[in-house]
Amino acid sequence: MRAIFWLSALFVGYVYVGYPALLAVWARVGARRAKGSAGRMDPDRSAERFARRGAPGVTIIVAARNEARRIGARLHNLLALDYPADRRQIIVVSDGSTDDTATAAAAIDGPIDVISIPASGKAAALNAGVAHAEHEILVFADARQTFAPDALRELVAPFVDPEVGAVSGELLLDSEVDRRQSRGDRRLARVESRESTVRSRQSSVERRISGIRPPIASGIGVYWRLEKWLRRQESAIASTLGATGAIYAMRRSLWRPLPADTILDDVLAPMRAVLAGRRVVFSDRAKAFDHAARSAQAESRRKVRTLAGNIQLLWLEPRLLVPFVNPVWLQFCSHKLGRLAVPYALVAIMASSMALAGQHPFYAIVLAGQCVFYLLAGYGAWLEQRSAVRLRPAAPLRPVPAERSWRAAERPRKGVVNA
Amino acid sequence: MLDRAARIAFTFVVLNCSAVAGLFAALSRRKVWD
Numbered sequence: 354m355r356a357i358f359w360l361s362a363l364f365v366g367y368v369y370v371g372y373p374a375l376l377a378v379w380a381r382v383g384a385r386r387a388k389g390s391a392g393r394m395d396p397d398r399s400a401e402r403f404a405r406r407g408a409p410g411v412t413i414i415v416a417a418r419n420e421a422r423r424i425g426a427r428l429h430n431l432l433a434l435d436y437p438a439d440r441r442q443i444i445v446v447s448d449g450s451t452d453d454t455a456t457a458a459a460a461i462d463g464p465i466d467v468i469s470i471p472a473s474g475k476a477a478a479l480n481a482g483v484a485h486a487e488h489e490i491l492v493f494a495d496a497r498q499t500f501a502p503d504a505l506r507e508l509v510a511p512f513v514d515p516e517v518g519a520v521s522g523e524l525l526l527d528s529e530v531d532r533r534q535s536r537g538d539r540r541l542a543r544v545e546s547r548e549s550t551v552r553s554r555q556s557s558v559e560r561r562i563s564g565i566r567p568p569i570a571s572g573i574g575v576y577w578r579l580e581k582w583l584r585r586q587e588s589a590i591a592s593t594l595g596a597t598g599a600i601y602a603m604r605r606s607l608w609r610p611l612p613a614d615t616i617l618d619d620v621l622a623p624m625r626a627v628l629a630g631r632r633v634v635f636s637d638r639a640k641a642f643d644h645a646a647r648s649a650q651a652e653s654r655r656k657v658r659t660l661a662g663n664i665q666l667l668w669l670e671p672r673l674l675v676p677f678v679n680p681v682w683l684q685f686c687s688h689k690l691g692r693l694a695v696p697y698a699l700v701a702i703m704a705s706s707m708a709l710a711g712q713h714p715f716y717a718i719v720l721a722g723q724c725v726f727y728l729l730a731g732y733g734a735w736l737e738q739r740s741a742v743r744l745r746p747a748a749p750l751r752p753v754p755a756e757r758s759w760r761a762a763e764r765p766r767k768g769v770v771n772a
Numbered sequence: 773m774l775d776r777a778a779r780i781a782f783t784f785v786v787l788n789c790s791a792v793a794g795l796f797a798a799l800s801r802r803k804v805w806d
Binding site: 573575576652655656658661665696697699733 | 777782787
């Protein structure tokens with residue numbers, strides 16, 4: 354029983370403390386070594402070389418289903434990005450939309466290709482978009498989020514390094530934007546201010562919803578910041594494990610059509626680039642904006658999807674489990690698989706400390722600590738429920754049913770808080 | 773302070789319960805997306 358307790362405790366400790374500490378040291382040592390060699394290119398040098406060479410051709414693919422309400426504002430946002438218009442192609446793939454998504458997209462004045470396909474799922478929509486792409490760099494985006502004006506330029510800059518196969522941008526949740534603004538991050542405040550002009554196109558009801566800050570949002574903000582910190586370190590060492598679905602880019606030469614039932618395109622496609630010997634880097638200069646989940650249920654659905662997607666990855670790409678084939682095997686096991694196994698270790702810690710509590714005061718203290726923690730979580734659940742009741746909008750909202758839209762307000766966002 | 777700790781603890785529990793649900797969803801091939 355003691356062995357179960359200590360193995361489980363060490364495992365949870367490794368996933369949440371040991372692995373981040375290992376990454377911090379590894380990234381620091383790696384950065385010092387790279388200074389003396391031609392190794393990792395820093396963002397300023399990438400941007401400089403990018404400016405010298407000129408902007409590469411970019412195809413932005415937006416897969417959408419029943420997004421007529423949002424697609425116009427989204428396309429205006431993409432058209433307004435700071436990037437040469439003649440080096441940019443925008444493709445909207447309407448996947449079996451039953452509303453006016455395709456018509457609304459086609460009505461926007463600008464070089465936008467609209468493709469309509471029968472409802473086949475997001476992976477099939479992306480495959481269709483890539484098949485029509487004219488440029489070497491593919492950028493994937495969703496209908497709901499918005500990009501910062503310089504996001505495309507920053508997202509593409511790291512590709513001057515031929516080792517880089519894919520680039521993930523940074524998704525900022527509204528709670529983070531508030532936090533950074535209150536800390537005086539002026540650059541972000543300026544970006545957010547410009548971005549808010551796009552958001553002003555949203556309906557008043559949507560704006561009212563966006564102003565709601567349920568308790569779960571602040572909790573998610575903490576975990577999302579930890580997740581992005583891990584990605585930053587992993588990127589500095591070798592590669593991040595996947596990308597942020599709301600904003601990522603990859604070389605077209607590395608794209609392989611996705612299986613139709615793929616859950617996490619933003620992890621599978623970049624990890625294939627890693628398996629092909631390229632790096633996937635995280636650029637926190639390329640920013641997209643979104644809001645945090647509106648409720649614990651919404652976040653839970655999102656997480657179920659993300660974690661089911663991580664498991665699906667193992668049978669779609671079993672090579673990820675082979676140490677000498679996957680160059681980021683240790684990171685993959687520690688970060689992705691570790692998170693999947695933590696709940697079972699937590700149950701084992703609870704059960705073993707209950708069994709051992711009578712044998713030694715230490716285990717009784719650990720048991721008491723766990724009880725306090727879960728009571729605290731129960732209090733958090735009560736806060737969540739209370740806020741859900743208090744913040745329920747007066748006017749009845751009629752969101753697009755989840756099964757009809759990829760991006761309805763309460764639904765999972767791929768690649769976010771990836772575990 | 774207490775409320776913030778409670779929110780973080782609650783989110784931690786939600787994330788871990790979702791991991792278990794995600795495993796079952798994947799094993800049963802239940803549709804979790806579209």
